Amino acid sequence: MASITYKNASCIYEGSDKLAVNSLNLDIQDGEFVVLVGPSGSGKSTALRMLAGLEEIDEGDIEIGGKNMKGVASKDRDIAMVFQNYALYPNKTVAENMGFALKLRGVSEAERRKKVEEAAKLLDLTEFLDRKPAKLSGGQRQRVAMGRAIVREPQVFCMDEPLSNLDAKLRVQTRTEIAALQRRLGTTTVYVTHDQVEAMTMGDRVAVLRFGELQQFASPADLYDKPANAFVAGFIGSPAMNLMTGPLASNGVKVGEDSTLELTREHLSLLHEAGLKEVTIGIRPEHLELSDNGGINVVIDLVEDLGSETYLYTHASPGVQLVARSFSRQPARLADAVALRQKAEGVVHLFHPETGARLN
Amino acid sequence: MTTATTEKTAAKIDSGPVRKKKTKKFSPWGVVAWIAALGFFFPVFWMVLTSFKQEGDAATSPPTLFFTPTLDQYDAVFNQGIGPAMLNSVFATGLSTIIVLLLGVPAAFALSLRPVRRTQDALFFFMSTKMLPIVAVILPLYVIVSNVGLLDNIWALVILYTAMNLPIAVWMMRSFFLEVPGELLEAASLDGASLWRSVREVILPLVSPGIAATALICVIFAWNEFFFAVNLTAVNAQTMPVYLVGFIAGEGQYWAVLSAAATMAALPVMLCGWFAQNKLVRGLSFGAIK
Numbered sequence: 001m002a003s004i005t006y007k008n009a010s011c012i013y014e015g016s017d018k019l020a021v022n023s024l025n026l027d028i029q030d031g032e033f034v035v036l037v038g039p040s041g042s043g044k045s046t047a048l049r050m051l052a053g054l055e056e057i058d059e060g061d062i063e064i065g066g067k068n069m070k071g072v073a074s075k076d077r078d079i080a081m082v083f084q085n086y087a088l089y090p091n092k093t094v095a096e097n098m099g100f101a102l103k104l105r106g107v108s109e110a111e112r113r114k115k116v117e118e119a120a121k122l123l124d125l126t127e128f129l130d131r132k133p134a135k136l137s138g139g140q141r142q143r144v145a146m147g148r149a150i151v152r153e154p155q156v157f158c159m160d161e162p163l164s165n166l167d168a169k170l171r172v173q174t175r176t177e178i179a180a181l182q183r184r185l186g187t188t189t190v191y192v193t194h195d196q197v198e199a200m201t202m203g204d205r206v207a208v209l210r211f212g213e214l215q216q217f218a219s220p221a222d223l224y225d226k227p228a229n230a231f232v233a234g235f236i237g238s239p240a241m242n243l244m245t246g247p248l249a250s251n252g253v254k255v256g257e258d259s260t261l262e263l264t265r266e267h268l269s270l271l272h273e274a275g276l277k278e279v280t281i282g283i284r285p286e287h288l289e290l291s292d293n294g295g296i297n298v299v300i301d302l303v304e305d306l307g308s309e310t311y312l313y314t315h316a317s318p319g320v321q322l323v324a325r326s327f328s329r330q331p332a333r334l335a336d337a338v339a340l341r342q343k344a345e346g347v348v349h350l351f352h353p354e355t356g357a358r359l360n
Numbered sequence: 361m362t363t364a365t366t367e368k369t370a371a372k373i374d375s376g377p378v379r380k381k382k383t384k385k386f387s388p389w390g391v392v393a394w395i396a397a398l399g400f401f402f403p404v405f406w407m408v409l410t411s412f413k414q415e416g417d418a419a420t421s422p423p424t425l426f427f428t429p430t431l432d433q434y435d436a437v438f439n440q441g442i443g444p445a446m447l448n449s450v451f452a453t454g455l456s457t458i459i460v461l462l463l464g465v466p467a468a469f470a471l472s473l474r475p476v477r478r479t480q481d482a483l484f485f486f487m488s489t490k491m492l493p494i495v496a497v498i499l500p501l502y503v504i505v506s507n508v509g510l511l512d513n514i515w516a517l518v519i520l521y522t523a524m525n526l527p528i529a530v531w532m533m534r535s536f537f538l539e540v541p542g543e544l545l546e547a548a549s550l551d552g553a554s555l556w557r558s559v560r561e562v563i564l565p566l567v568s569p570g571i572a573a574t575a576l577i578c579v580i581f582a583w584n585e586f587f588f589a590v591n592l593t594a595v596n597a598q599t600m601p602v603y604l605v606g607f608i609a610g611e612g613q614y615w616a617v618l619s620a621a622a623t624m625a626a627l628p629v630m631l632c633g634w635f636a637q638n639k640l641v642r643g644l645s646f647g648a649i650k
Contacts, residue, residue, distance in 0.1 A: 052546075052550060053549075053550075054546050054549075054550075073549070074546070074549045074550050075549050075550065075551075075552045075553060075554065076552075077550075079550055080550065080551075081546070081547065081550045083543045083546070083547060085541065085543060087541065087543035087544050087546065087547040088547075089544065089547075089548075089561075089562050090566060091562070091565040091566060100548075100551050100553075100561075101551035101552050104551060104552045104553050104557065105552060148547075148551075152551075
């Protein structure tokens with residue numbers, strides 16, 4: 001087990017001078033579960049592969065347990081990786097797959113068997129130990145891939161979208177299993193996903209990446225409550241936070257054609273001090289409610305009843321869309337003209353209209 | 361009205377299993393396939409049959425279908441020195457195939473799993489060597505072989521057959537290597553395996569059917585090769601195809617003895633194919649990856 005440090009680590013795309021990962025700085029503590037999340041092309045997988053030694057560290061450094069990994073081959077880094085497609089050895093049985101790393105290390109047959117059986121018991125794979133991977137279901141293969149990683153007791157687990165080949169239900173179940181297993185083993189883990197729900201539920205801390213650059217590295221709650229910029233605000237949370245850019249009025253921000261979202265006095269003075277004429281406001285769907293006496297006038301585009309809650313997809317003017325959550329089953333009907341207002345306990349996030357950086 | 365509709369529906373449901381039976385019904389394509397298969401097989405069958413006839417029975421028209429089988433023709437073939445020709449063929453085919461695999465498999469591995477900037481050019485170069493008709497190069501080749509003193513020497517054929525089959529082997533093996541996901545190598549490397557170890561324990565078992573198929577193709581091409589052999593060898597280094605030609609007389613064919621020699625020439629390749637078949641059919645079990 002070990003801590004991991006990315007120090008201005010960069011990786012250049014093969015055959016171009018574009019940076020896949022642009023001077024990434026991360027300090028991952030010993031035993032921590034860190035999730036790298038971002039849309040496709042954000043460099044999250046590349047960042048992980050740099051750690052595993054499958055991608056060059058073109059600039060900067062990556063340290064594992066205080067040791068610089070530049071120029072160290074993957075086989076000498078003591079890292080176990082779970083691949084998206086599992087990459088199990090098709091010609092080996094489950095037991096041989098899980099024990100391969102130990103065999104390479106020269107661990108005796110009896111010792112190997114003991115460790116593999118322990119891991120198999122943990123992952124509910126005991127009855128499949130003599131099967132070839134082709135004879136297993138997707139979920140079982142995923143568990144074998146996990147087993148192959150934990151048998152080794154490595155310093156670091158790397159997981160590259162290990163759940164994306166499972167169906168939705170199994171994914172949710174396996175998600176909690178992996179998180180629980182990691183907590184039990186206490187092995188430092190770096191986990192890559194494009195799914196912000198996985199990031200929020202599994203990670204001790206989450207690093208959000210975009211275009212190879214780190215946007216924010218914080219706990220899930222902090223990401224949700226205090227996103228560092230408009231991108232993180234829109235990326236974390238489902239449905240996404242409502243983000244609207246509008247001109248400042250005397251008491252708030254103009255939304256749509258004829259409505260204003262009122263801002264507190266502190267917010268207003270903050271914006272005036274910054275000398276802004278426009279601002280991007282962010283407000284989460286659960287912080288909006290239907291109002292009977294004024295607010296933002298909107299027209300309902302879609303009512304999404306999820307059973308436990310209902311989402312209202314609306315627009316204030318063409319292109320200015322707002323989503324609001326309601327706990328009543330039939331709060332409004334399609335094409336209704338209604339008004340939305342900020343809930344009493346609701347939070348408004350303010351972002352710079354050009355840079356997207358958080359202002360409040 | 362209602363009953364009629366119900367009946368119709370019932371009839372439709374019933375027709376389900378009946379439809380399935382259709383696959384067992386007579387199909388004209390089956391007959392075509394059988395005719396084609398027999399058409400291909402018949403000459404081989406006729407060759408083997410004729411090889412057990414006496415010359416008298418072999419030359420009749422209409423052909424003799426019932427005769428007393430004899431091994432006289434095989435006796436004659438063995439007495440006319442099939443041994444050295446057979447040995448030459450086995451040597452040239454076997455050795456060239458081994459060299460082709462030793463050189464071609466690593467090349468294909470590098471070109472598929474570890475591509476570099478010039479990979480496409482290298483692949484095209486390999487293929488381009490097959491574009492020139494052999495007839496066009498036989499004269500300079502003859503001069504070279506003559507100058508290095510390898511005329512009528514089996515080593516000349518070993519070298520030429522290796523060169524002839526190498527591009528094909530590289531292209532074939534490359535397509536098999538391309539089926540292997542790169543993640544397997546990465547996984548093995550993270551498990552702590554050296555390149556050699558991961559190739560031996562992970563990659564080679566997966567591509568072994570491909571190696572068998574490639575080897576079979578090389579054996580067939582080398583075994584049946586005639587043009588180089590007839591131009592560059594005489595007595596000492598003659599191979600089976602050249603030896604076989606010796607049985608084709610100018611006039612008055614001896615069909616039975618020719619058939620016996622031809623059967624002997626075809627037998628090793630057919631045996632190779634038959635043995636490789638199991639390996640080829642076993643297929644690549646990539647289920648674990650996809």
